[in-house]
Amino acid sequence: MVDEPTNPQSSTGDRAGETLADVLAEVQDRAIAPRLELPLLAASGLVKNFGGTCCAVDRVRIEVPQGSITGLVGPNGAGKTTLFNLLSNAIRSDQGRVLFDGEPIHHLQPHIIARMGMVRTFQVARVLSRLSVLDNLLLAAQKQTGEKFWNTWFQQKQIAQEEKTQRQKAFEILESIGLAHMTNEYAGALSGGQRKLLEMGRALMAEPKLILLDEPAAGVNPTLINQICDRIQGWNQDGMTFLIIEHNMDVIMSLCDRVWVLAEGRNLADGTPAEIQSNPEVLEAYLGH
Amino acid sequence: MVGYLVTLIISTAIYALFSLGLNLQWGYTGLLNFGHVAFMTVGAYTTVLLSLNGVPLVVATLVGAALAALLGLILGSTTLRLREDYLSIVTIGASEVIRLIALNEEWLTRGSLGVANFPLPLGTLTQPTIGSKIAMIALWTCIFAVSGQHLWKWTRRTDRNVFERFSIGESTPTPIHSEQDLATKPAQAPRLLAGLASAALGLFIYGIGISALYDYSYKAGLMLVLVTVLALVYWRLEVSVKSPWGRVLKSIREDEEVARALGKNVFWYKLQSLMLGGAIAGIAGAFYAWNLTFINPDGFIPLITFQAWIIVVLGGAGNNAGTILGAIIYWSYYSATRFLPDFLQALHSVIPIIPASIDDARLGAFRIMIIGLLLIILMMVRPQGILGKKEELTLGR
Numbered sequence: 231m232v233d234e235p236t237n238p239q240s241s242t243g244d245r246a247g248e249t250l251a252d253v254l255a256e257v258q259d260r261a262i263a264p265r266l267e268l269p270l271l272a273a274s275g276l277v278k279n280f281g282g283t284c285c286a287v288d289r290v291r292i293e294v295p296q297g298s299i300t301g302l303v304g305p306n307g308a309g310k311t312t313l314f315n316l317l318s319n320a321i322r323s324d325q326g327r328v329l330f331d332g333e334p335i336h337h338l339q340p341h342i343i344a345r346m347g348m349v350r351t352f353q354v355a356r357v358l359s360r361l362s363v364l365d366n367l368l369l370a371a372q373k374q375t376g377e378k379f380w381n382t383w384f385q386q387k388q389i390a391q392e393e394k395t396q397r398q399k400a401f402e403i404l405e406s407i408g409l410a411h412m413t414n415e416y417a418g419a420l421s422g423g424q425r426k427l428l429e430m431g432r433a434l435m436a437e438p439k440l441i442l443l444d445e446p447a448a449g450v451n452p453t454l455i456n457q458i459c460d461r462i463q464g465w466n467q468d469g470m471t472f473l474i475i476e477h478n479m480d481v482i483m484s485l486c487d488r489v490w491v492l493a494e495g496r497n498l499a500d501g502t503p504a505e506i507q508s509n510p511e512v513l514e515a516y517l518g519h
Numbered sequence: 520m521v522g523y524l525v526t527l528i529i530s531t532a533i534y535a536l537f538s539l540g541l542n543l544q545w546g547y548t549g550l551l552n553f554g555h556v557a558f559m560t561v562g563a564y565t566t567v568l569l570s571l572n573g574v575p576l577v578v579a580t581l582v583g584a585a586l587a588a589l590l591g592l593i594l595g596s597t598t599l600r601l602r603e604d605y606l607s608i609v610t611i612g613a614s615e616v617i618r619l620i621a622l623n624e625e626w627l628t629r630g631s632l633g634v635a636n637f638p639l640p641l642g643t644l645t646q647p648t649i650g651s652k653i654a655m656i657a658l659w660t661c662i663f664a665v666s667g668q669h670l671w672k673w674t675r676r677t678d679r680n681v682f683e684r685f686s687i688g689e690s691t692p693t694p695i696h697s698e699q700d701l702a703t704k705p706a707q708a709p710r711l712l713a714g715l716a717s718a719a720l721g722l723f724i725y726g727i728g729i730s731a732l733y734d735y736s737y738k739a740g741l742m743l744v745l746v747t748v749l750a751l752v753y754w755r756l757e758v759s760v761k762s763p764w765g766r767v768l769k770s771i772r773e774d775e776e777v778a779r780a781l782g783k784n785v786f787w788y789k790l791q792s793l794m795l796g797g798a799i800a801g802i803a804g805a806f807y808a809w810n811l812t813f814i815n816p817d818g819f820i821p822l823i824t825f826q827a828w829i830i831v832v833l834g835g836a837g838n839n840a841g842t843i844l845g846a847i848i849y850w851s852y853y854s855a856t857r858f859l860p861d862f863l864q865a866l867h868s869v870i871p872i873i874p875a876s877i878d879d880a881r882l883g884a885f886r887i888m889i890i891g892l893l894l895i896i897l898m899m900v901r902p903q904g905i906l907g908k909k910e911e912l913t914l915g916r
Contacts, residue, residue: 365766
């Protein structure tokens with residue numbers, strides 16, 4: 231965020247030691263190569279008030295660099311999921327700006343944002359119960375010819391062709407998330423953990439630039455958590471960027487390049503996992519006084 | 520007898536067409552439309568009034584369908600962004616408003632006096648030549664041959680292969696669990712039985728059609744046109760709902776939030792579904808008018824909407840074949856109970872305790888009672904509808 235380099239809420243973390251000269255130099259650099267320097271997702275000054283006296287999300291700033299796995303942690307009610315909703319515009323923010331891939335997106339409809347390459351999962355996994363597991367994945371494929379009504383009548387060859395390639399890809403994803411044996415089952419027949427996996431597979435199928443994962447390890451057994459972490463790491467090595475909400479600190483520590491901490495709707499800290507783990511404010515927010 | 524059966528086929532086909540529209544909206548997209556008859560009203564009046572002013576019937580029908588779709592656009596664009604309950608409230612209100620407009624705007628619709636003497640399809644064809652008779656019978660045969668072929672394919676499919684289209688192409692690594700596949704083999708028998716029953720029914724209808732077309736009357740011609748249109752609509756609908764377009768509709772039915780998060784323009788798809796379903800109901804309206812050869816607002820009461828709901832629920836929501844089957848069952852029941860007085864008479868001659876006749880008012884109430892009872896039993900035994908899939912009901916969200 232070039233325009234707001236000094237948000238009072240995020241004085242901890244990397245920006246603490248910056249001088250004015252550093253900031254100016256950074257701004258100049260970005261002016262020369264803005265695309266390279268800008269994070270993939272950058273939000274600043276996000277405010278959402280659900281009608282109470284305090285804000286659910288209060289002037290929050292977050293950045294997700296291209297190619298990173300960024301973590302978002304905070305105690306219950308800190309506003310993490312609300313922040314996700316604001317980023318994907320499922321809920322409209324009262325104030326603030328969100329830049330995705332260099333474009334402002336806070337005024338766009340959720341489905342447009344998804345098409346631009348930002349796909350999210352849900353805290354409680356939401357699968358399309360009465361569609362097959364395979365159909366759940368196929369739905370996520372973008373730019374399908376067959377999704378336009380008239381094309382279903384007049385472009386059948388093209389559609390069949392596309393379906394074939396998409397199916398191939400879906401099978402590969404199902405193999406990688408270990409659901410290949412469930413391909414033709416109804417998604418509603420999956421267990422909670424499998425649903426989490428299916429959601430992730432669905433997000434991947436959309437070939438996004440950024441995936442927002444809301445508690446991928448919640449309610450999942452330890453072995454499966456390890457598998458999920460391995461998968462996320464693998465996809466990240468293939469170039470996918472992630473923003474992950476997670477309460478399981480082991481997951482955060484092992485996966486993330488950078489962690490942002492929210493508490494009571496505000497930025498508390500941001501930094502590397504090690505920095506966060508030793509930050510007294512964070513410990514206090516998580517463990518109480 | 521043939522004449523009566525032809526009337527029955529026409530009524531069934533009109534309601535099947537009408538309910539196919541509702542099935543698209545509710546069965547596939549999950550839109551609660553409680554005012555489906557509004558689309559029919561618009562379609563019927565538009566077609567009839569335009570054709571009275573010299574517009575060719577085909578054009579008039581298409582304009583009627585387009586106006587019905589426009590009504591869907593208006594209703595949808597105001598309510599589809601809200602939760603689904605609002606749509607049901609608005610549609611039921613709109614259907615009454617449309618009916619009351621038809622009742623009160625006498626300059627246009629002649630109010631409760633109704634509209635009559637409008638042009639009918641094949642209306643000028645009173646004495647067809649032997650050549651045109653053969654052509655009509657050939658068309659009739661064609662429809663049934665194609666339907667029969669599809670029925671044959673359906674019967675041969677194993678239940679497991681409901682997802683058959685997924686395994687097209689040899690390169691796809693479909694995981695096959697042979698023991699599971701074997702386990703579902705016996706489930707073939709009911710399917711075969713259903714196929715045979717449908718084939719028998721189809722042959723019966725085909726036979727009636729042939730004899731009706733041979734002894735040509737206006738109704739026979741109408742039946743031919745109507746069944747042709749029904750087959751076309753069914754075919755095109757099946758193509759669409761089995762395509763990625765239909766997949767998006769179903770995903771909206773399941774969880775529109777997910778569809779939105781995956782980049783689908785949920786609002787636009789709902790609107791398309793509402794408009795297309797409305798257009799189909801509009802076409803059904805045209806046939807409704809041609810069948811009665813007289814329309815007035817009393818013919819478009821909310822009850823018609825709920826008859827369509829009964830048909831869709833009976834056959835199994837989200838299943839076009841089920842909807843047609845639902846219409847057939849509904850109308851068979853309705854016609855069968857017409858012969859209840861004769862039946863009672865016959866019973867009376869054998870067992871004198873049973874009354875020889877009941878008066879018409881009671882008979883009407885009795886028929887409705889029985890259909891209510893049948894529906895309750897169906898919902899207890901097969902809550903998913905006749906062709907619905909049981910698994911789909913037991914799935915958690």
